[in-house]
Each structure stands twice: as structure tokens, then as C-alpha cells.
Amino acid sequence: MIPFSPPRIDERTIEEVAAALRSGWITTGPRTKAFEKKLAAYCGVEQVIALNAWTNAAELVLRWAGIGPGDEVIVPAYTYCATANIVMHVGAKPVMVDVKDDFTMDVEAARAAITADTKCIIPVDIGGLPADVPAIMRLAEEARSAFTPDSDVQKLLGRPLVLSDAAHSFGAAIAGKKLGTQADITGFSFHAVKNLTTAEGGALAFNLPSAFDAEAIYRAFNVMSLHGQSKDALAKTQPGAWRYDVTIAGWKCNMTDLQAAIGLIELERYDIETLPRRRAICERYQAAFAGDDRFVPPALADGERQGSYHLYMLRVAQATEAQRDAIIAAIAERGVSVNVHFIPMPMLSYYKELGYAIADYPNTYRHYSREISLPVYFDLTDAQVDEVVKAVKDAAEQVMGA
Numbered sequence: 001m002i003p004f005s006p007p008r009i010d011e012r013t014i015e016e017v018a019a020a021l022r023s024g025w026i027t028t029g030p031r032t033k034a035f036e037k038k039l040a041a042y043c044g045v046e047q048v049i050a051l052n053a054w055t056n057a058a059e060l061v062l063r064w065a066g067i068g069p070g071d072e073v074i075v076p077a078y079t080y081c082a083t084a085n086i087v088m089h090v091g092a093k094p095v096m097v098d099v100k101d102d103f104t105m106d107v108e109a110a111r112a113a114i115t116a117d118t119k120c121i122i123p124v125d126i127g128g129l130p131a132d133v134p135a136i137m138r139l140a141e142e143a144r145s146a147f148t149p150d151s152d153v154q155k156l157l158g159r160p161l162v163l164s165d166a167a168h169s170f171g172a173a174i175a176g177k178k179l180g181t182q183a184d185i186t187g188f189s190f191h192a193v194k195n196l197t198t199a200e201g202g203a204l205a206f207n208l209p210s211a212f213d214a215e216a217i218y219r220a221f222n223v224m225s226l227h228g229q230s231k232d233a234l235a236k237t238q239p240g241a242w243r244y245d246v247t248i249a250g251w252k253c254n255m256t257d258l259q260a261a262i263g264l265i266e267l268e269r270y271d272i273e274t275l276p277r278r279r280a281i282c283e284r285y286q287a288a289f290a291g292d293d294r295f296v297p298p299a300l301a302d303g304e305r306q307g308s309y310h311l312y313m314l315r316v317a318q319a320t321e322a323q324r325d326a327i328i329a330a331i332a333e334r335g336v337s338v339n340v341h342f343i344p345m346p347m348l349s350y351y352k353e354l355g356y357a358i359a360d361y362p363n364t365y366r367h368y369s370r371e372i373s374l375p376v377y378f379d380l381t382d383a384q385v386d387e388v389v390k391a392v393k394d395a396a397e398q399v400m401g402a
């Protein structure tokens, strides 16, 4: 049995979590703060905040920006539901647009979708290949003249905010610069299946225009993530420092030091072990499928965009959705777990009932209906990669004919 994406957990991870437990400090504290500093240095930004999930972190961004009822947020139809769910949570409207052949947001479709109510654009780095964030930043700039701000943050920004959904793409780069320095705010996920994990977790890298004070924004997000309380638990442990105030009805989505302990170990070996191994696995798949015209291999890099090797999103060239499903069943019979990323949001009951229709996103459907994600994880051996390739090719032949 070859699983799809088990986390890498070894004695080093266990030791660091045990050390956090033994330290007596288990919630947000020294390890979380150290993790944030190391993440900021890694991404090349001034400030990073680590929180308990991409979803809550990104939702705080929308709340911080004062986005709500009457506002529109542009998202790709082809993404995990969290990208649009957060827009629903704040009462704004997700405006879905189609994707290009590399699965990322079609910038022209986004341009056509911009209105005076567009307050935010959320490109998604599907599979780890960055969306064309520089083009989306230019698009946000173009939207400046029609922009109608209705919060202080929106007034200061003067254009739609670009919030990058980099849940898949920690460590990816554009033009040689790690992600975090391209969009206004970049959100990472450290969920158990992601490239770098803290079991559950996420982080925001801030890269706002100079009119914003990064240090003040970091503090504001800390307060928002901790009930709106003016002091965190660590600050309150100083003798006599018991008094605090609450300035907003905040949320609760801080990262714990147990999570950060995992993250610190993961980060330490990310560039030297994790990414090289994931790259070798993806390139081995690439070599196996590239010359075979029954398959469309994914772009692992393109021009200035360098991916993070998060998913290996293979497409079966001529398959219908039913044939793809049958191929997955035939792969499973051969003891290999694969996955589909993602069921497009317009095909999910909730969004369908709101009126979104997959017929409006032909590229999204075309790619989704043929897509099969193959296992990629640190402990996957070359022999297992070859086993996966054989299972996929045999299953495709069984369903599609030779």
C-alpha cells in the first residue's frame, strides 16, 4: 500500500515537541515567536505572523481590511473551498473566475471581473506553482481609479488588496525571490498534508506598501487573533503585568508552541532535505510521463515561476470525468492512493445552490475532469515512485485501451 501524503515525523520532530512540553510553555510563546522570525527571514519579509490555519489567518486579513457585505472578492473557481469560504464568512461575494492550462488564475478573466466593488483578489498557487502574482499586482494597480474604499485600510491602500493563497507553495519563488515578497499579503498553510507542517497551522507574510507600518500590522493581527486582548499570555506572565484591555471583539486563532516546535524542525531542513527530495520525486514522474502522449504532465516551473513540488497533478489527455474516476479506482486496486485536486467550487452543493455553475468555467472543468494527483512525500522511495507510475499506466490502459 502506498499512501498519498503522510507527514514526515521522526525522532527530531518528537524530541522538539517533547522539549516544548517539558518547558512548561505550551501555548503561544518563545517557540512561536522564534518560528515567526525564521519564517520572515526565509521569505525575505519584515514581519510574519504564525496562526492556527491558513483559513483563519486569511479570514483575519479580510476582516482587517474591512471587507464585508456589498464587497466582491475575486477567486479562481479551481481551488479548495477555503479560498471562497472565508469570503462568505465576512459576508462578501466570491466572484469566481476561470483558470489557465497551468491551473492558476486567468489574469484576463480576473480583469474582466473587476468592478468598483472589488476589494480583494485571491490568486491560488495550485500544486505549488505560483500564480502570476506580479500580473495580478499590476491588475490591482489598474483598478485604482475605479476603487471605492470604505475602511481606513482600504483608503490607505487605494486599490484592491492582493492576498495570495500560497497554501501549497511555501518556498516557491518568482524571479528568484521566495514567495511572500510579491503579493500584499501571502498566506501559507501548515496543515498535515502540506509541504511544511505544524499538524495544523498557517502564517501570513506581510509585504504591504510603505504607507503601512509592518510592525504595527503584526501587533494588530496578534490582537485580532487573541480575543482583541491588548496583551498575550506571555506578556501577562511578567510579574505584576496582569492588567489588559480589550479593544475589539477579536477572534481566537493563535499558534501554540507545540505546533511551532514541529515547524521549527520542518523549517530547518526544508531547503536542504524536503524540497530536494520532493523535486527528485516530481522529476522522476516527469521523466516517466513526459514522452507518453496519453498524459499531460504538470508544469513544475514556468519562466520566472518556480514551484514548490507540493502536488504532482497529472492529467489523462483524453479521459472523461467518468473515465478518470474509473482510472483512480483501478489505481486503488493496485494498492496506490491518489487524489483529485480539487473538485471545483461551482460543483460543490453549497456553491451550486448559490447559483455558481461549472458551465461558466470551461477550463476549470476540462482540467479537473482529467486530473489525478500522485503521491509526493519525503519518505517515498524511487522504487515506490516507479510502482506508482506502473499502476497509473496500467490503470489507464485498462480503462482507456492501449
Ligand SMILES: *Cc1c(COP(=O)(O)O)cnc(C)c1O
Binding pocket: 052, 053, 054, 055, 056, 079, 080, 082, 083, 124, 165, 167, 168, 188, 189, 190, 191, 201, 202
Ligand atoms: C489547505 C488549503 C487551504 C486551507 O488551509 P488550512 O491551513 O487547512 O486552513 C486553503 N487553500 C488551499 C488551496 C489549500 O489547499
